[in-house]
Amino acid sequence: MNNNLMNVGVLFSELDIKERTKIIAQQINKDYGTNETLVVLIVLHGALIFGADLVRNLEMPTEIETIRIKSYEGTASTGKINLVTPLPTSLAGKHVLIVEDIVDTGRSIHFLLNELAKSEAISLKVCSLLDKPEAHEFPVKADYVGFTISKNFVIGYGLDLNGKYRNLPYIANLTKA
Template sequence: MHQLIKKVLVTEEQIIARSKELAKQITNDYAGKEAPLFVALLKGSVPFLAELVKHVEMDIEFDFMDVSSYEGTESIGDIKILKDLDRSIKGLDIILVEDIVDTGRTLTTVKQTLLNKGANSVKIVTLLDKPDRRVVEIKAEYTGFEIENEFVVGFGLDYNQKFRNLPYIGVLKDECYR
């Protein structure tokens, strides 16, 4: 365990096992239909996307958006699209891949943006859900783990761009950000 981590909330083994379960659910939900386009939100969702898609049993494509709403440990509520999709999504079903659903602001804005661009449907798959922090009502169709209101890092999640490479989800020691 990293010296600045107070505790591990979700182990690497748990993440892999749950990613397999979510991939099976998605595969079953889209059986006999055209495969959805997976749209991952940079940068945090990349490790989760990589683990998830290894287990999806259909030919899929993925693309990326880069959106920002955080400074330090707090969502500032101002959503900025820094990188848009590289292709048209008109008429496509989308699986929006996120690392964590926190306040709900980012996902609500991105989901509506994708629908406005002509997506047929937008479903959300998230590694983590933190419902106690929700200020905008949104629910993921596929959720890895529900967690308490603690600031977490690892497996893509960061604190000031650090700790993304940890293979687990952990809670930083308080002295790191207070």
């Protein structure tokens, strides 16, 4: 990373994330039990790493699906949701857990929940690694949240800036230098 372009401050270490992911998985295991199949719908690309780590800690049978939406350019939301891949068609009669990297304005989750409401799933819940309540513009609330953060732009552990920095093992606050 070119330090002339930006400064980062670690918000959550790799260990913090690993421990919190296990706690979230324990709650999901408790809520769903070990008999029901859970469809884990991972929102690409940001939630890929978190989703993979979360699924490894789940005890029930799981099906993994992915969806790709786009709403950001650089550090700002475009205000529009673009569905890059189609929604899975096999969700009827199943429990679905949407795994998101961050609930920022809430626009993406609001959009997905409205679209998935047509799927005839038994249940729809949201698990988000990060939540920015002060940035919410839509009345959405994740059922499971890793960490609550302020209205800053963050990178790492799947979160990016123009496709870069997803590979950082921690979550960092991004400030322009």
